[in-house]
Amino acid sequence: MRPRIAVYKFSSCAGCQLQILNIEDHLLDIVGAVDLAYFVMARREKGAGPFDIGFVEGAVTSPEEVAKIKEVREECKVLVALGTCAAFGGIPTLKNWTPQREVEARVYQDLSVIHSVRAYPIDQYVKVDAYLRGCPIDREEFLELVKSALLGKKPYLRAHSICTECKLSENVCLFLGERQLCMGPVTAAGCGAFCPSVGRACQGCRGPSDDPNTRALVKAMLAFGHGPDDIRRRFRLFAGEAEAFQKGVSML
Amino acid sequence: MTRTIKVDYMARVEGEASMSMEVEGGQLKALTLDIYEPPRFFQGFLIGRRFDEVPDIVARICGICPAAHEITAIQALEDAMGIQVSLQTKDLRRLLALAQDIQSHALGIYMLALPDYLGYESAIAMAADHKEAVQRALRLKKLGNDFTELIGGRAVHPVTAVVGGFTRIPARAQVEEMARRLEAARDDVMATVELVSQLSLPKFKPDDTEFAALRHPTEYAVNEGRLVSSEGLDISPREYRAHIEEKHVPPSHALFSSIKGRGSFLVGPLARLNLNLDRLCPAARAALKKVGVTFPNQNTFASIAARAVELVQFVEDSLAIIHRYEGRPEAVIHQVRAGTGAALTEAPRGTLYHSYRVDAHGIVEAADIVSPTAHNAYNMENDLKAFVPGLLKRPESEIQLKCEMMVRNYDPCFSCSAHFLKVNVVRRD
Numbered sequence: 001m002r003p004r005i006a007v008y009k010f011s012s013c014a015g016c017q018l019q020i021l022n023i024e025d026h027l028l029d030i031v032g033a034v035d036l037a038y039f040v041m042a043r044r045e046k047g048a049g050p051f052d053i054g055f056v057e058g059a060v061t062s063p064e065e066v067a068k069i070k071e072v073r074e075e076c077k078v079l080v081a082l083g084t085c086a087a088f089g090g091i092p093t094l095k096n097w098t099p100q101r102e103v104e105a106r107v108y109q110d111l112s113v114i115h116s117v118r119a120y121p122i123d124q125y126v127k128v129d130a131y132l133r134g135c136p137i138d139r140e141e142f143l144e145l146v147k148s149a150l151l152g153k154k155p156y157l158r159a160h161s162i163c164t165e166c167k168l169s170e171n172v173c174l175f176l177g178e179r180q181l182c183m184g185p186v187t188a189a190g191c192g193a194f195c196p197s198v199g200r201a202c203q204g205c206r207g208p209s210d211d212p213n214t215r216a217l218v219k220a221m222l223a224f225g226h227g228p229d230d231i232r233r234r235f236r237l238f239a240g241e242a243e244a245f246q247k248g249v250s251m252l
Numbered sequence: 253m254t255r256t257i258k259v260d261y262m263a264r265v266e267g268e269a270s271m272s273m274e275v276e277g278g279q280l281k282a283l284t285l286d287i288y289e290p291p292r293f294f295q296g297f298l299i300g301r302r303f304d305e306v307p308d309i310v311a312r313i314c315g316i317c318p319a320a321h322e323i324t325a326i327q328a329l330e331d332a333m334g335i336q337v338s339l340q341t342k343d344l345r346r347l348l349a350l351a352q353d354i355q356s357h358a359l360g361i362y363m364l365a366l367p368d369y370l371g372y373e374s375a376i377a378m379a380a381d382h383k384e385a386v387q388r389a390l391r392l393k394k395l396g397n398d399f400t401e402l403i404g405g406r407a408v409h410p411v412t413a414v415v416g417g418f419t420r421i422p423a424r425a426q427v428e429e430m431a432r433r434l435e436a437a438r439d440d441v442m443a444t445v446e447l448v449s450q451l452s453l454p455k456f457k458p459d460d461t462e463f464a465a466l467r468h469p470t471e472y473a474v475n476e477g478r479l480v481s482s483e484g485l486d487i488s489p490r491e492y493r494a495h496i497e498e499k500h501v502p503p504s505h506a507l508f509s510s511i512k513g514r515g516s517f518l519v520g521p522l523a524r525l526n527l528n529l530d531r532l533c534p535a536a537r538a539a540l541k542k543v544g545v546t547f548p549n550q551n552t553f554a555s556i557a558a559r560a561v562e563l564v565q566f567v568e569d570s571l572a573i574i575h576r577y578e579g580r581p582e583a584v585i586h587q588v589r590a591g592t593g594a595a596l597t598e599a600p601r602g603t604l605y606h607s608y609r610v611d612a613h614g615i616v617e618a619a620d621i622v623s624p625t626a627h628n629a630y631n632m633e634n635d636l637k638a639f640v641p642g643l644l645k646r647p648e649s650e651i652q653l654k655c656e657m658m659v660r661n662y663d664p665c666f667s668c669s670a671h672f673l674k675v676n677v678v679r680r681d
Contacts, residue, residue: 011290014266014665015315015408021363022407024394028386031376042363043374044263044656062290091312094297106296116291136315136408198405198412199419203308233301237308 003052003149006038007082008072010058010065011092011119015136016083017041017057023139030143033150049075053149055082055132059092061119073126080145081121081128084135088207088239091135092119097236120241130155133206135238138191158189159210162202166193174201179224181234186212186244207239214248228252254281259652262659264364264374266316267666271655273640280640285633285659289666295619303329303588303614304415310606310621311409314665316359318409319352319400320599321606321621323475328606329415331489331593333614335585341417342475343573347427348403348413349474349597350570355396355407356600357521357559357566360663361444362389365556368657369451385447388440392563395437399570402430416585424579431574434567441563442539448560449544453553454654458638461550461631462514463523466598472531472565473524475597480527485511489594492605496622508630509622516630519602520662521558522549533572536565552635555661588614599624601663625664632662 007017021027021042030036037047054076060069073079081087089096095103096118104114122128132141141157148155162184166173174196175182183204184196195202208214214235221231232252235245258272273283294313298306310325311318323345330337362385363375372378379386397407402422404410412420422430464485466477480486487495498509510516525532526548532540540547543557594607602624609618639658643651 009268011292013312013315013318015312015318018315018359019408021359022393022397024390024397027390028379031379036376040261040263040268041266042264043376044367045373045377046261046263061292065290091309092292094301094309095293098297098300103293103296104291106299107291107293114291116293135312194406195411200405200411200414230302233305237305 002033002035004035004037004047004050006047006049006051006054006072006076007036007041008038008054008056008058009040010056010069010086010122011061012058012083012085012090014041014057016085016132019136019139020142023143026143030146034146051076053078053080055080056086056122057082059085059089059119060122060125061092061116063115063117066117066125069122069125078129078149079122079126080130080132081123082132083137084133084205084207084238086122087128087131087133089119089121089241090238093239093241094236095119097240131157133157133188134191135205141190160189161185161209161212162187162189162191162193162196162206165189165191166196169193169197171196174199175220181221181226181230183217183234185217186214186248203237204234204245205238208242208244212244214244215251218248218251257648257651259656262656264367264660265664265666266314267664269659269664269666271636271659275644278644280637280644283633283637283640285629285636287629287666295621298608298616298619301616303333303608303610303616306608306616306619307414308409308411313621313623315408316356316665317352317599317601319348319404319413320597320604322410322413323349324595324597324599324604324606325608326413326415327475327595327597328489328593328608329610331595332591332608332610333415333587333589333593334591335416335587337417337585338582340421340578340580340582343577344403344418344421345413346474347570347573348400348410350566350573351396351399351403353396353474353566353600354563354570355393355400357563358389358392358396360600361448361556361559361563362386362392364663365657365660366447368653368660388443392437392440392444395433398433399430402426414584416587417582419584421579421581424577427574427577427579431571434571434574437567441567444563445539445543445560448557449542451544451556453545453551453556454657455551456553456635456639456658457550458552458635459550461552462511462517463526464511464517464519464627465524465527465603466596467527468531470531472528472533472536472569473598474569477596477598479596479603481511481517482527483511483514489596489605489607492594492596492607493620496605498622498626508633509627510630516634517627518552518631519624519627520555521562521602522552522555523602524598525558525561532561532565533568535568536561539564552658553661555663559663588612592618601625601628601665603627623665625662625666628662628664632659632664
């Protein structure tokens, strides 16, 4: 029996689901090896649970989604956070840094009909078995996870920081060299130091690496002349709810 | 007897929407298209962020057309801060948009729309009997993605395009290699036109649809131009708010975009083609004759044919730009000052509007974003209301499928439009 897979969408842009369809070279192999039983963006037929693996894209931002994520947990043997929104809250958490009503009033006139809650990653509400980081997810890491599940082995997902990959790519350091506001030292690897390799400082989209020293990084950023507001915003872009990044912000 | 027909979770579209209608005594009494994507507050949380974060943030409105949101935000911010970029930067932005257009149209034609016409529930199910078409779809999609990666660094949420230029540009040799792949893809693109010409498109011709799209003095408009319509609209990006408004039309829950004093309008490939036939390149004009329907065309189901013709145009436009590309190193322009600016572009799904006001430090004070699906939602619902009465004698499953086809034909992106929702409604019963 091919393992049955479900792909769910919560508050998100659909980019991580699209990354699955973007694995063009292997897509037909994937659907041969697993049964994409529930994948609304790709299929009209909607398979019913239980599922062997559930991939959840998006953060939880509404009361309906709080109830739904619990149902999803019930019907999936293994639950995977598909991308940074599900894993750390992602871009939806940007609203968390302004009083809720204020941010809502900027977009909607009649607030009585808006029922939004603080944006959280899915593990705020349910147990998560594996995390695929990144905004968007890395296609290779998705394949690694699916292959490992089929083989019954532990997937190799990196816990060290972006700096390691940046050095392997022989990039000039954007933080120490150009003194750009780079999150690489405290952000988990796995993207191949993608942004620094094309001239952009790391924005921390993959969330904190294992045991990161965010306080030391903030001290260094301040010493390089970056303003506290700029540093705070950088820590609160993709994973501001993560404890390690909050620790960094607490230095400001 | 009152009968309620529902499509609870619209499949093969981007984002979450449902539709319900009430039929009484053989007459359609009510119809609503509910977008139950949770509200996402982009215009709310952009306030207080710095200008250089905006393109990265707005990319996350949509995973399918992130480059369009990035480019539009960048151009609106440059308009606000008085930044003039080089012709090379404009060319690279156009290539980035075209690359994403190719990816998005391949996805829209083959994976979202085509299964309905060939009688399958998905492109995955189609693969067994139509392996060649599915493989062609994957080749075209991969081409679009690789091309987007070459210019933008990454296919989903590109990173090299910034306010004032690009942080990294491709080498001349790399784009020449891409040109060879684009030339080789001409066969796949023409095979797509051929395939679409054989489809039996439902006939639906509302006679009063107002089509709107950008128009450029010489090009097939992508990133620049004036917003024109079949009813005589002709405005610059800064004039947008004087002519286009969103209003709440009960009982629907979405905010509907309309042209002041008139009503709903349609944006997207069909509108672009209808209004820009004289801007097509010779190869696209030849494709126009082979695609099985004539243009200008009022039938909204002809959008799939418009997408196929546009694929030809996008490939040829890309090649023309690549041929003049020099790959000159250029510094990113840094110029921060207070101001208000606006931009209109053609995203894969239609006209996209961004506007920002920034202070002297480049901090955003106001943001206004209207996506193609937000522009189209009102028209989508009006189309459904006009289309459904002719279907009411059909079995419920057929009514559902036909309505889904109509919505999928718009290739809607409900995540994109979620920031404009008035109410978040969940219907899953």
